[in-house]
Amino acid sequence: MLDTASSAAAARQHPPLRRPGPRILVRAAVIAALLLFVLLALPQLLSLYYIDTMTQVAVYCVVALGLGVLVGRVGLVSLGQAAVLAIGAWVAARLLFATTQPYPLVLLEAGLVTMAAGTLIGLPALRLRGLYLALITLMLAGAITVVLATTNFPNGGHGFLGYNGAAVHIPAIRRPSIAASDPAYFRYSVVVAALMFLLVFAHIRTRPGRAWAAIRQSEPAALAAGINTTLYKLWAFALASFVTGVAGGVLAGAVHYLYSIDFPAQDSITLLAVVLMGGAYSLWGAIVAALLLELLPALLNNWGVSADWLTILFGLGVLQVLTTAPAGLADQVPKDLARLGRLLRRLPAGRRERPAPPGQGPAQEPAGGPR
Amino acid sequence: MTGSNAIDVAGLTVRYGGVTSLDGMSVRFEPGTCGLIGPNGAGKTTFFNVLSGFVRPSAGTVHAFGEDVLAMAHFRRARWGLRRTFQTEQAIENLSVFDNVAMMHEHSGLGGRTRRQDVLGAISFAGLDCDPGAAVRTLGAAQRRLVEVARAVVGRPRLVLLDEPAAGLPDEETEHLAQVIRGIPDHTGALTILVDHDMSLVSACCATTAVLDFGKLIASGPTARVLRDDRVIRAYLGTAEVT
Numbered sequence: 001m002l003d004t005a006s007s008a009a010a011a012r013q014h015p016p017l018r019r020p021g022p023r024i025l026v027r028a029a030v031i032a033a034l035l036l037f038v039l040l041a042l043p044q045l046l047s048l049y050y051i052d053t054m055t056q057v058a059v060y061c062v063v064a065l066g067l068g069v070l071v072g073r074v075g076l077v078s079l080g081q082a083a084v085l086a087i088g089a090w091v092a093a094r095l096l097f098a099t100t101q102p103y104p105l106v107l108l109e110a111g112l113v114t115m116a117a118g119t120l121i122g123l124p125a126l127r128l129r130g131l132y133l134a135l136i137t138l139m140l141a142g143a144i145t146v147v148l149a150t151t152n153f154p155n156g157g158h159g160f161l162g163y164n165g166a167a168v169h170i171p172a173i174r175r176p177s178i179a180a181s182d183p184a185y186f187r188y189s190v191v192v193a194a195l196m197f198l199l200v201f202a203h204i205r206t207r208p209g210r211a212w213a214a215i216r217q218s219e220p221a222a223l224a225a226g227i228n229t230t231l232y233k234l235w236a237f238a239l240a241s242f243v244t245g246v247a248g249g250v251l252a253g254a255v256h257y258l259y260s261i262d263f264p265a266q267d268s269i270t271l272l273a274v275v276l277m278g279g280a281y282s283l284w285g286a287i288v289a290a291l292l293l294e295l296l297p298a299l300l301n302n303w304g305v306s307a308d309w310l311t312i313l314f315g316l317g318v319l320q321v322l323t324t325a326p327a328g329l330a331d332q333v334p335k336d337l338a339r340l341g342r343l344l345r346r347l348p349a350g351r352r353e354r355p356a357p358p359g360q361g362p363a364q365e366p367a368g369g370p371r
Numbered sequence: 372m373t374g375s376n377a378i379d380v381a382g383l384t385v386r387y388g389g390v391t392s393l394d395g396m397s398v399r400f401e402p403g404t405c406g407l408i409g410p411n412g413a414g415k416t417t418f419f420n421v422l423s424g425f426v427r428p429s430a431g432t433v434h435a436f437g438e439d440v441l442a443m444a445h446f447r448r449a450r451w452g453l454r455r456t457f458q459t460e461q462a463i464e465n466l467s468v469f470d471n472v473a474m475m476h477e478h479s480g481l482g483g484r485t486r487r488q489d490v491l492g493a494i495s496f497a498g499l500d501c502d503p504g505a506a507v508r509t510l511g512a513a514q515r516r517l518v519e520v521a522r523a524v525v526g527r528p529r530l531v532l533l534d535e536p537a538a539g540l541p542d543e544e545t546e547h548l549a550q551v552i553r554g555i556p557d558h559t560g561a562l563t564i565l566v567d568h569d570m571s572l573v574s575a576c577c578a579t580t581a582v583l584d585f586g587k588l589i590a591s592g593p594t595a596r597v598l599r600d601d602r603v604i605r606a607y608l609g610t611a612e613v614t
Contacts (some may be wrong), residue, residue, distance in 0.1 A: 210474040213465045221461035224423055225522065226449025226478030281465075 038190055043183035051186050053298040055254045058189040061290035062196045062247035064275050065283065066240035069200060071272070072280030073209065074236045075216040076125050077134040080141035082267035084121065084241050086148055088114040088248020089258055093173050094154045094162050096252065103176035103253070107192065110249035111242045118241020125233050142265045153258035172256035179253075189250045196243040197283060208235055270314060277317040279328025288329050292317075375437045377401050378530065378562060383431030385417050385586075392417040393428065394586035403556050404563040406573040406580030406594055410606055413583040415566045416458060419532045423455055424448055435530055435562075450480040452529030452561070454522070456536055462507045462518040468494060469503040472521045479526030493525035496558055497551055513544040520551055528561040537569050549575045570598060582606065 043051055063085050070076045092110035095101065101109075124136045156171040157164025179188035203209055211232045214222035222229050252258055274292045279285025292314070297307040325332035378400040385393040393414045407415050420426040422433060424445025433440045443451060454475070463471050472490045477483070494503055497517040501510060507518055516536055523531050533552065537545045553576050555563045567573055573580060574594055581591035584606040590597050597603060 207474075207477050210463075210466055210470050210477070213463050213470075214474055217463050217465070218457075218461045220423070220425060221457065221463070223425070223445050224449065224453075224455050224457075224461075225475045226446055227474075228446045 035190070035194060039187050043186055048182055049302070050298065051182050052254070053295055055182070055186045055189050056251075056294040057287075057290045058186070058193045059247045059251045059254060059290075060271075060293050061287045062193050062250075063244050063271065064278065064289035064293070065196060065200055065286040066242075066244040066247075067271060067275045068278075068280045068283070068286050068289075069204075069212075069236055069240045071275060072282070072285070073204060073212040073216060074233060075129070076122075076233065076236065077130065077272070078121070078125075078137045078237075078240070079134045079268045079272060080121055080137035080144070081240070081244060081271050082263055082265065083141035083144035084114060084118045084244045085248045085251065086144065086260075086263035087117050088245030089252045089263075090148065090153055090248070091245065092249030092252040093258055096173050097154050097156050097162055097171075103179075107246050107249040111246040114245025114248065115238050115242040118244065119234055119238045121241075122234055122237025125237065126230055138265065138268065141268050145260070145263060145265045148260040148263065152260055155257070170257065173252050173258065175253040185254060189254065192246065192250050196246060197286075200239065200243065201283065203239060208232060208239075212236060270311075273314045273318045277314065277321050277329055279330035279332075281327055282330040285328045285330035375434065377436075378564075379432075379434045380418075381432050381434075383418070383421065383428050383433065385414070385421060385426055385428045392586050393421070393431075393583075396431070396583065396586065396588050398581045398588050398591055400562060400564060400581070401579060402562050403579070404552060404565060404577045406577035407564055407566045407583065408568070408570070408573055408580060409583035412585075413606075414586040415583055416534055417586075418583070419455060419534055419564075419566065422448075422453065422530070422532060446478075449475070449478055452479075452527060453532070454524070454528040454530070454561070455532035456516075456519040456523055456534055458534045458538065460512070460515050460519055462510075462515040462522075464508040465506070467504050467506055468499060468501060468510070468518055468521075471507055471518050472525050475522040476526045481526050489525055493521040496524055496554070497521035498547060513540055513548075516540065516544075516548065517551070520548070524555055524559050524561070528559050531555055531559070531561045531563040533563065533565045533567075535567050536565070537567055537572050545569060545572055548572070552576045574598065 042054065046054065063081055066084075067078065067081045070078050088110045091113045092106055095106045095109055096103075099106075121137060121140050125133050128136060151161050152163040152165070154162030155164060156162070175185055176188060179185040204212070211222065211227045214225055214227055215229050215232060219229055222232075255262075270293065271289075274289040275285070277292060278287070278289030296313075297310055300307050300309065321328055380396055380398050380400075383393050383396040384391065392412075396414070396418065407418065409415055417426060421428050422440060424441075424443070428441065438451070440448065440451075440453070463474070466474065469490055472493050473486060476486050476490055476493075481489070491503060497520045499514060499517045499521060501514060507515060510518070520533070520536065523533070536552070537548055540548065549572055552563065552565060552572075555561060565573060565576055577594050579592060580594040580597045582589050582597060582600070582603050584602075589602045589606060590600045
């Protein structure tokens with residue numbers, strides 16, 4: 001017992017927690033610059049075709065973000081996110097036709113309604129994990145797809161469903177008055193996406209994020225830490241569904257006309273594939289995933305290549321990610337670039353050292369090498 | 372039993388199908404650091420899992436400081452003051468050292484006002500000399516163990532369960548760990564139960580020790596006397612021919 005007090009006292013003088021240093025400021029500055037570029041310069045540089053494509057990217061990076069929270073942060077594989085997106089789009093479209101509410105309010109309501117529905121979809125997650133949860137969510141997504149195929153999306157009709165099958169002239173889903181043109185709506189969707197990223201960022205950096213990290217690694221450890229795993233799993237589903245619902249609302253205004261055929265159940269599988277490829281654990285990964293999902297087909301289409309090739313490409317991509325880069329492109333590309341940089345820097349130094357005979361002891365390491 | 376400052380276990384029985392891992396275990400753990408030893412499969416971890424709420428006993432009670440532990444929902448026991456470490460270390464890899472400990476603190480029912488200070492205090496009590504902002508996945512095995520210990524002492528613990536904290540550690544690190552473990556009751560006021568196969572660690576840390584064999588309590592009392600007990604030697608080394 002004697003040395004305990006002294007060792008504890010000595011241990012008490014450890015360095016305090018690192019304050020947010022210049023690295024974080026640099027990171028914030030880079031993000032701000034990127035956001036300004038996307039908001040101000042990008043619409044000037046791109047044709048209308050690519051502006052529409054980038055609006056889709058803004059929508060789907062939020063969807064990927066939600067799935068990333070589930071898969072990457074909590075370890076819950078959901079194959080129903082395309083159906084969740086459809087719910088958000090449906091609710092937003094219905095509200096936009098039925099009311100004159102301001103657009104942000106509609107987005108919020110669409111998010112909240114989708115949150116309720118998505119949390120219901122997440123209920124099986126309390127009992128199931130892995131393959132079985134994926135299957136159940138896929139079945140639910142299939143069921144929602146079937147329901148949407150019969151009810152159809154609202155097109156200005158009356159009643160609860162708001163669908164008028166006999167309509168000859170279908171009114172377009174309205175956009176906010178400040179963002180009626182395509183470039184303006186692109187900016188609008190980027191701002192909404194940025195807000196959703198901020199919301200998720202605020203979650204993963206605080207209490208829920210820590211709880212999710214614990215649940216993902218080990219549920220016993222999470223329970224032993226006093227984490228109500230039921231609550232936090234549902235919370236993850238609620239957050240993912242909320243942002244996906246908001247994205248659905250943005251999508252409704254972006255395309256003007258919604259058709260149930262645009263939300264096939266297999267989209268959920270493609271979505272999971274690109275999220276894994278982009279990097280489920282990273283927020284940047286969500287943006288990479290959306291670029292893969294929306295920009296790549298648009299490019300191929302422009303070049304006259306069939307977008308069906310993408311199915312093969314995504315399949316190969318998922319294989320590659322699962323075998324060699326489990327954290328996805330968002331993690332792997334910077335690492336590979338850094339490795340390339342080190343290699344290039346070492347080349348001249350390595351060449352000078354090469355003539356020296358081997359086995360000469362510590363002076364062997366080239367001057368520019370690591371360590 | 373109210374107002375008691377000890378842990379009273381009475382008739383605790385756990386059955387998995389046909390296997391009885393705990394067979395009417397009755398023992399009293401006094402304040403301070405208590406050892407719990409026994410051969411592999413004796414039921415030590417099962418006992419911890421009962422306390423954590425992962426395993427429901429078929430019979431028996433556990434009263435800690437006069438309160439019925441088994442009546443609490445498992446995730447509420449941390450708020451009550453139960454802490455544990457795991458046989459296979461469970462520091463959360465994707466979080467920093469600070470966040471690992473903060474995660475425990477924010478579910479312990481204490482306010483956020485003293486969190487930073489409490490967390491840093493627990494980290495330094497464990498003798499972790501790394502940057503608190505460092506990600507746990509960058510740490511070595513010994514430091515990860517200490518992260519778990521820091522998690523176990525943060526936020527007013529009342530009962531700390533350490534499940535083979537020294538497993539796989541080199542002697543030097545075990546010595547440091549022993550110092551930290553010995554300090555837990557004084558530092559936090561918590562009753563600490565240590566399960567380990569390293570008898571020098573148990574002797575160094577625990578005034579009293581209980582011994583389980585095939586789910587039955589075969590000895591308990593002052594550590595030195597328990598370790599010389601014939602039944603304990605037989606349980607570890609085999610049948611009577613040894614003597």
